[in-house]
Each structure stands twice: as C-alpha cells, then as structure tokens.
Amino acid sequence: MTKIPVGVLGATGMVGQQYIALLAEHPWFEVRYAAASPRSAGKKYAQAVAGRWQLARTYSPSTGDLVVEDANDLAPARAAAIAGNCAFVFSALEMGKEETRALEEAYAAAGIPVVSNASAHRWTPDVPMLIAEVNPDHADIIPLQRKNRGWDKGFIAVKPNCSIQSYMTPIHALLSAGYEIPRLMVTTLQAVSGAGYPGTPSLDVIDNIVPYIGGEEEKSEREPLKILGAIQGNAIESVSLPRISAFCNRVSVADGHTACVSLEFGTKKPSIDEVKRIWASFTALPQELDLPMAPKRPIIVREEADRPQPRKDRDADKAMAVSVGRIRPCNVFDLRFVGLSHNTVRGAAGGGILNAELLTAKGYIG
Amino acid sequence: MTKIPVGVLGATGMVGQQYIALLAEHPWFEVRYAAASPRSAGKKYAQAVAGRWQLARTYSPSTGDLVVEDANDLAPARAAAIAGNCAFVFSALEMGKEETRALEEAYAAAGIPVVSNASAHRWTPDVPMLIAEVNPDHADIIPLQRKNRGWDKGFIAVKPNCSIQSYMTPIHALLSAGYEIPRLMVTTLQAVSGAGYPGTPSLDVIDNIVPYIGGEEEKSEREPLKILGAIQGNAIESVSLPRISAFCNRVSVADGHTACVSLEFGTKKPSIDEVKRIWASFTALPQELDLPMAPKRPIIVREEADRPQPRKDRDADKAMAVSVGRIRPCNVFDLRFVGLSHNTVRGAAGGGILNAELLTAKGYIG
Amino acid sequence: MTKIPVGVLGATGMVGQQYIALLAEHPWFEVRYAAASPRSAGKKYAQAVAGRWQLARTYSPSTGDLVVEDANDLAPARAAAIAGNCAFVFSALEMGKEETRALEEAYAAAGIPVVSNASAHRWTPDVPMLIAEVNPDHADIIPLQRKNRGWDKGFIAVKPNCSIQSYMTPIHALLSAGYEIPRLMVTTLQAVSGAGYPGTPSLDVIDNIVPYIGGEEEKSEREPLKILGAIQGNAIESVSLPRISAFCNRVSVADGHTACVSLEFGTKKPSIDEVKRIWASFTALPQELDLPMAPKRPIIVREEADRPQPRKDRDADKAMAVSVGRIRPCNVFDLRFVGLSHNTVRGAAGGGILNAELLTAKGYIG
C-alpha cells in the first residue's frame, strides 16, 4: 500500500518533534513536507533540531534529510507545490493566535486540509474540536465548513487542549451511558513538556510547584462544552453543562498530566462498580475502525491504591490510553477519580494523528 | 529569665529534628531531655542523628551533648526524674498508634504534660486538637481532662495533621467573620518531608507524582470538624459542616504543602475583596499574646498570579504563616484559592511549639 | 522452537522486576520459576509485586500467575524439582553477601547454573565476572570451576557492578586496539534505581545530590582489573593497570548512570578521530553471534555538545548500548569523554540476560 504523503507545520517544536517521531513508522502516513519558522528554513531537518531534540525515540532517516521550509511561505506556486506533495498537513504551529489562525486558513484555502494541535481555531463555530473517541461525528461539519468558506478540498479540524484529555473520555463514557453530570471540579498536576522547550524554567519545578498555568483553567472549563455539543445548522453548538471549575498546577514531571476529578451526577447515579464497568468496557468509533493509533481500550481502570502515576502509566497502549484510578464516592459530590494521560502523545501529536486517521477513514482526506 | 526545661519524645526522627532545631534558640524553652527508640538510647544526640540529620539549620551544642534516653522507659524512678527535669514534653513519636496512645498517657499520668504532634489522641474526646489561631479555647478542656483521668499536673494536647494547615486558618477566618461554609473541596500537593526520613522513595517523585497518601484524605475530611467544634460538657463536640472532600497527592517538593481549595458559602457571600480584607487583617490570640513562635500575620495574601509557591513562600514569617493566593470566584462553588504552609514547621514542630507557648500563657504549663 | 525454561531468584526486587519484564518476550528463554523472600512466597507473582512494581512495561500474564517460591528452600526434593524445571536461574538476590554466596553455591551444587547480578561471587577466583562484549572468554573457566567444586551441570557466572558499565566497553575497545591505559579517573552521576526500591530517600535527591554511595567507589576501582584479566591456571588473574580513581555521586535521575572519564594513554596515543573510529566500529562476540539482547553497536558515538543525557540516551538499542560523547583531549591526561548506560538494563538484568545468551551459545547452558 502506498502511504499518504503528509506535512508537518511547526515541525521543529516540541509537539512537532512528537509528530515527526510518531510518524516515523506510521502504517498510513509518510512525512514529505516539514515546515517551521524562517530560522530553521533551508536546513535539513536533522540539522534544524540538532541540540533541540527532546525525545528518546528519533526521526526516520528520510525525515532527517528533508529540507525544512518556511511555514509562512504560501505564495501561489509554493502552495500548489505543497498541495501536490501532501494530502494534508498537521499543524503544530507555536506562533501567535492571530497569525496561526490566518496561516491555517491560508493552507486550507490552498486546498490543503489542516489537522491542528493549535488553539487558534478551537472556537471557530464551524471547525470541529475532536477527541476521536468522544465526538467523531463533529467531523461531519466539514462539508458545511467548506461550503461556508468556498473551500474545495481544504478544511480545518482541531483538537482540544492537552489538560482536559485525562478526564474527557471518562466523562463522555458516563454521559453516553445515560448519567447526567451537572457539575465537575478538577485539579490538574501538569507535566512541563506541555509548555514546550525551553518552556518551564527548572527553578519553577525543583523543590517547587507553580499553581498557575496561563489560560489553562479557562480552556479546561470551556472546551469540554463544545466537545460535548452537537452540530446544529451551520455550527457546533456547545452544551451548558457540566459547570466546571479547574485548578491547573505545573509540577516536576516530564510527561503525563494527572487530574483529580470530583463530579456530581443528576438524579440517576451509578454505583462505583457500574462506573468501573462502563469505563473498562468503553470503546468508540476509532476502536471499531481499528485505526492504527487508537488504543485497544481507551480507558484503563487501575485498581491499585496509588495509581495512575505519570512515570508508570503515561505510556499505556502507545501512550494513547487514559488511565483512571482511585475511583470512589466523593464526600461532597458523587464520584471521585484520578485520570492520567500522556500530554504530548494522547494530548497532542498522537491525538492529532488519531484525528487524521479518523478523517481519512471518514473520507475527508485523500 | 530562666528558661522552662522541656523534653522531646521521638527526638531523632524528622519532626523531632525540627523540634530540636527550632528550640535551639527559643526564648522560653530549653531542651533538657531527648528520648527516642532503644536503638538511639545511650548515644549522645549528635551521634544518634549523625548521617540522619535532614535540616540545613542545626541543633545547639548542649543538645548535641545530651544523652538520648529510651522513650519507653517510664519506670517510677525514671518517670519522677523526668518530671523533675522537664516542665513538659513534646511528642514526635513515630511508633504505632496504640503504643503512642499508651505512652503519651503514661507520661501524662506521671505528671508530665504532653504536647503532641502524633495522631494517636486526636480523636480522644477530652483531648484538645489545637491550631493556636483557630481554637485556642479548646485548651480549656484540660482541667476536665485531668479530672476525668485523675491526673494532677499532666495532660495531653495534640495538633492536627499537617495537610490541613494550609487552609484551616483561612477557613476559620471566614467563619469568624460570619460566613457559613457548608461545602469544601480540596486537592493537596504535599511535600515528601511529611513522610519523614527515609520516607518517600525517590523513584516515587522523580518524573512522577503519587496520587495517594495513606490515611491522609480521611484526616483531611474529619479533623477540621473537631477543630471547628466546641467544648460541650465533658468533651469537644465536632461540628457537622463543612462537608469536605479531599484528594491528597505526593509531589517532588521537599517542604511545603500546597492546597487548591474551592468552597461554597451559605446565603451570605463575601466579595473577593472582602475575603482578601478578612484574611490580610486576621489575627488571633497568639498574636495578641505576642507568643514567640506566632507569625505577625497568620495569613499572608499574595496578589501575584503564580503564588504561593513552596520554595518561595514556605518560610514566610519563621515558616509559621499561611500564604494564600489565586483568590477568585469559583465556577462551581463560590470561592477558590491556593493555600500553602510549611508542613514540618507550621504543620508540625513549629505548630507544636506555638501550642506549648499558648498553653504556657494560659497557665496550664509550668 | 521450544524455549529454554529459566528461573529468577529475587524476582520481586527492582532488578528482579527488570528480569521478569525483559524476559516477557524473550525469544530463547521463558520464566518458569520465580523465587523471592519468605514474605512473598506462596503468593502469585502479580500479587507479590502489587504496589511495588516500578516499571512502565509489565510482566507476561503467565508470569503474573506463577506462584512465588521461597528462594531459600533448597531441600533435596525441592532442588531436584527446580533442576527439572529450569535450565538455569538468574540471581537478583538482595540479601546479605554471605547468605547470597552460600545460596548461589547451593543452587549450583544442585545442578542449577546461576547467572548472577549479585556481588557475592565477583571476587571468587574461579567465577567469571562477565561483560559479554569485553571478556566473553572468561566463561571458559566454567569447566575448571565445575571441577574445582565437583559440580556436574551447575556453575556460577556473575556480572560486575552497574556503575562501571558506562565506560568499561569503551576502555576495552581502546585496549583491544593496542593502546595502553595506565591511569584513569572517573566521576559518576548515578541513578536512584541502582539502589532498588524504596532505596534512595526522596529527601536525598530533591534539590540535592549525595556525593557518596557505600562501597561503589571500591568496586569501580577494583572490578575492572579482574574483567580485563585472563584465565591463568585455575583462576582468573587480575591485571594491575589501569590505576583507577572513582568518585560516585547519587543524583536525581531515575535510570541511567553517567560517567565523566579522563584517561592517560601509554606512549602510543590515538588521535581523537581515531578514538571515535575505534568506538563507532567496535563489535565483539555477542554481535558476531547475533545474540538477541546484544546491541547492534555496543558503543554509540554522539557528536552533539551536550550528549549523552540519561533521559534521551539510556534506552538506546534496547537500553543495551553505551552512549559516549564529549570526546576530546584532556588538559591533564590524554583523553576525556562522558559515557552513559542504562543501569538496570545494560548494567543489571539486560547484561545478565546477555551473559546467559552467551553462555547458552557457548554450550554451558542447556
């Protein structure tokens, strides 16, 4: 089988590196275009990331030899060349919001679908914000998006912030099983890789935590509402519940976001055993389609008193599974648990690749 | 002024070391008796802690020369000698609950008051569980306790678990100002020194957190209710509110427990500015009495977006102040904030010394 | 192909866990016997390690179901049963030296070869201390060892301490290329997993290093001399050079020992380029035999200014390769470099498995 040629925008940053590493042996996709800032443009990828590569696993030799291009250069001839070379691009752009928004639109307008990790378009009404196991149906707004903008092949699909992915799939599984969740409190202990490289200064996390991550709590409180929403007319309508209150902390962990979650059920309340059963048996469209990046079990239930833990659980099932533990009644609401997922894989590049696989399977790519 | 002679039980452990270090220059108290397990007994204190001393500050030369005695040895002659030598003892015992309970009672029965950091007697109905700024009046159960047990000079007073001290004083200040708090959720990020030495294995906190500390959540949910209670008849009666739900996490911090707190007010709700005003201006009996270990301001309000932080704020005002920050409305309840205090000073030895100062000022010691 | 049945002594400890994890998918060996202390005996392996399992990767389901046996129980019937069930055992015993020595001898006497990670027999003259790429010929003392002790099938082979493995293969490669090394200085920065679990207390490595590891420097200075020695008559004779001076430090790293090495050459001195060429091209018997656990390149030369680094390089080639970098002239001796290897894989369980593969290929096992 011939692989689908893809590009990566922002290929030299932290999340870009994860995309490049995860795509090194991907069965469907093959990196043919790596774009970054003008500073890296013109260098071979191997050169561009020398001394900045953050991962234990590495890039494929052929990607190392790719000449990095200027992500901003979309002059018509150039855009046509990219469109001819790539079926779509992953966006791991790390520039300002406005510039990202415009650049992603320019790629889409040029006929190049954009599967993005950036936050710029998360609140654009006709752009789906996808967690493949939670709202794969939101992808079906793409024809409307194309129509709205007069785009032919191009489109934009995004994924949400990494910090919510340790509990969104468990929440969705409970909602799907018919249990309402009007209120939810969450406190996260987030890994430093979420801030990129150089990112979090070491003085912030040696013998220390920082009880603040700019913008993170707002995203945590708001993004779930769109993800749990539905296509209505021309746009995705958010739901109004659960009300969410989030504390986001930066801690001395390289990878893996942990979330301590308390939630309130509506009048119908599952038992703890029922909750575990729902989570342990949960699967969704990515599992049914047997997508390459999909974990066999999206939610892994741990029974040990002290799990999940970042170092031991973040890599579960290709680092794509959410591990949950400490599932027990809440003294104030109804249910408490701890969720954990790998922030730069499940919460970023791996989640983006899974979205691209879903969009391919649904026929929007290729 | 002649100093009051005191003893320390469990003097070689982590909290015992803090007692010894904090008492090195105390204006009222002077260590004359250091007791520990049979393993240390018979050695000079300096020898007994060689290779185990965990603090940057050190013990006084005279304490280094004290011969450590076996804390369990309370034969009548021995007990009389200790009673003759010490006005009271601090208990930082680290043995089992039942043994601690019995041993503390034996000291009290021998006429030696016990100001304890151990958990054994926290739920004994006629034993006060003191935070000097919150419930100093609970000390006044001591005459009843003596009467109940037929003790003459001896008594037992305890302090609560370190993990609740980052928010109990702020909670108390709001209650004192007339605001009811029916419900409260808290997630803590706790320092490893709380587990003593060797305590938490390094593999638990390198690139990791552990979302579980045995028994800690139960203490966090229950102890505040006794502290906020009142003497009724022969015992201290707990209150029933607030209902509290706690997550306790171990993180890679040496000293300083951080707490992310959300709380619900009753019908009367203060503004954020009013909350800050209440906290910044809060003082209590230890401040009025100008006790040596009392912080000038028990609650320090930080306005920076990213404070309090353990490394920067735990040592505030002799490591006895609680620092609070990120004070803002909660999206689910009414108020959110982050509280921080030094777990082995404010939350353990320093809090114990402040309790002893209070008990001295109230006339129960000496 | 039928797999060779093997046992693991000390199967529940840190190194024992690594053995169990690495053997989960081994192409030649299959775990049939797991032994540990009486505390674990009688439990299923999964139960015995619940709450103590330290690795991200896990054990095979069949190992999880094995009933752990008491490693000390070698009554004749029991010994015969083990010998019937296992072609050999890996020893990851963590008991005292004398007990380990005696127990390993008892297994060998019972006809069960012992491939050991313990230090007890490292200085037994007729026991080979193997690094498979460095002194595979030392295995050929086994017939003499058997004869010396009147053992039939059993024997003992050990591996050296983990701390020297980050530079022994590079040193050996230079010696093999004909360059004498009369003197060598090394300072190590060692991972906490080397001390097992619970092992190093977290207070030792949060905002701290400990410039001392009991016994480690002596081992580092002495073990290389036996490894570089030769079979002479009935024993392995140590060499007298290089003279080695070692500083061993414990640092806040979970896995991966780093060594800063300066060495003096004899009269013949290679250029830096020649050193790199020797290392990059070095292979030995395990590579020729294509042993399953052997890295393709035992020494990986890194050209980046700031590599090797534990988090990025320890897992190179199944965590079995030694990564070297910062190769440059020494201002005092002749050559400086930084070496790094994975202490619980290359330096312990992985090295032990490679030794067993070598011994199997050489016909001493099976």
Place this chain on the structure above:
Amino acid sequence: MTKIPVGVLGATGMVGQQYIALLAEHPWFEVRYAAASPRSAGKKYAQAVAGRWQLARTYSPSTGDLVVEDANDLAPARAAAIAGNCAFVFSALEMGKEETRALEEAYAAAGIPVVSNASAHRWTPDVPMLIAEVNPDHADIIPLQRKNRGWDKGFIAVKPNCSIQSYMTPIHALLSAGYEIPRLMVTTLQAVSGAGYPGTPSLDVIDNIVPYIGGEEEKSEREPLKILGAIQGNAIESVSLPRISAFCNRVSVADGHTACVSLEFGTKKPSIDEVKRIWASFTALPQELDLPMAPKRPIIVREEADRPQPRKDRDADKAMAVSVGRIRPCNVFDLRFVGLSHNTVRGAAGGGILNAELLTAKGYIG
C-alpha cells in the same frame, strides 16, 4: 554610622536579585541606584521584578520603591548624577561580553568604581579577579589600573566564575601551607541557578543531567591561574600550574555547586590529617578585618561519609563558607575531596559584596 550608597547594574536578573536581597540589611552599604535593561527602566523595582523574583528572602521596602534606571544611559549629566549618588556600583550585567566590557569601563571612566560579577573583564591584565580570602593583594593593582587608563576615582574589580569557588579556597590554603599542586582534576555538579532565570529548561533536569555547560570548563581550567598569580609590573601575571582538567555538569539542584576534586602534590605531600587541619584552621584577610560578609571559617570540614550536600550545606555561615568532605587519598593522584559552595551567594553576589567590603577596608572605595 551613615551607610555607603551603592548601585546595582543588572538589578533585576538572578544575580542582581541576590545582590538586592543580601544588601537589604547590610551594615555598611545601602542601595540607592538600581539599573537594568530599558525594558525595566522607569518601573519601580518591586514592579520590575513582580513575577520574576526567585528568592525566598525579599528586598527592602525602600529598594522596592526605587525607580529602575536604564543601565546604558551614561550621558554626562546622568553619569555625574550617579557618581554623586553612589560610592560604587555592583555589576551583575547579563548582556554580551563586548557591551558589558564597554559599559563597565564607561562607569569607571565616569568616576564610579565597578565591583563586577560579569566575566567581561576577567582577563583584562590590570583588572584584579578577586576571591577575598585567596588573593586580596591583587586589589593593589587598582592604582596602576587607574593610572593606565587615566581614571581618577573609578576602577574595575571582578570576581571569578562561580564554578571554581567550591575548591579554590581549599587549593589556596594548601598552597599557602607550602604544598605544590602541579595537577588537578575536577568534575562539578552545578546548580541551575547558575544559568539565571528562566535559564536551564526543566526538561533538561527532570530525570536527567546535562554533561555540558557552555564555556564553563574553559573558565574552570584558566581562571585559577590568574587568581593564583601575582602583580608584576603593570599587570597580573598568571601562574602556569596547576594544570587543570574540568568536567562541568548541570544537575537538578536549585542552588549549590558541588565539585569532586583529585589533586597531585609535589614532592612534599601532606597527610590527610594535615590537610584537614590546614583547612579547618584556615583564615585570611577578610576574617582578620572582620568584614561583615566574611564567614568565620572560610572552609568547613565535614567528617560525615555523605557530606557536603547542597541542600544541607550551601547555606553554611551566611552561605559564604565552602564545605569540604570525603577527604581521602586518591588512588591515582594524592588527595581527593568534595567541595561545595553556594553559587549565587559565595559564588556571585555574596562574593561580590565581600570584595566590595575588602576594597572599602583597603581604602579604594569611599
């Protein structure tokens, strides 16, 4: 006594903050002028460091109220005003080498002595590079420096790199006692605060070390030679020995550089006891003059097997003492030890203040 008014250049950076904090209660000096980059200029100091302040201790209220000025603005009127306002300035500039060199010269030319922590003038032949206990006599080149440059009151004095200060005083004490040291090898484990803030990325030191710090090894091998040199004619002449070989590593420590040192003596070799005696009894001019920042004992000898350690020993004697331990024979050279000092106090701001005290006592300031 009226305090001497001083300025701090680069007052908002990491070392600048240490200066400000250490000067908050200094008995001789008082900060009247705080200068930094144009970005901070015009803001009150408290504002300028809000969210960037890295220390547990804080600035004085009067410094918090100082309006930060642009360090580069030395127009004649401005220069005259500074000269009128400050007896001298501390330089903690963090700009490029050439700019720093020029700016420090401009201050000196304007009649304002510069006591610098920057590296720009370390190799200027008539600029003394001072460790107050080691080479206080080098200060006496100042009259020549003034003459060389036609400066009246101004001059420049610098201090060496922080990384060598954990062993330079011990080395000097041995040389002063008449023992030659022809060769020396050192491997450092350096704290992240040495790189300023944001400085070292947290991904570099979580479960990791970096065996490279740009330029640090060259400084470590070269700066001691000037410090140990002597004024000859118009310049300070370096010595040629010891030859030094240095490895510099970045580790997960906030403050406190550790050095593992092996050294070779000349024909005359002290015993280990003699070495300890020399170090424990060493004092120098700052102690004789009883300078406020001088430690009582510049070298503290620790006898415990596992000391010195950063968290426990860096703050010894106002964080100005060097702690040494693990003093023992070297297997290759003659003597081995571990030295430790606080890099941003002894190795930076505290050392600078001590230098200024020395220069004041010697009459070059004021």
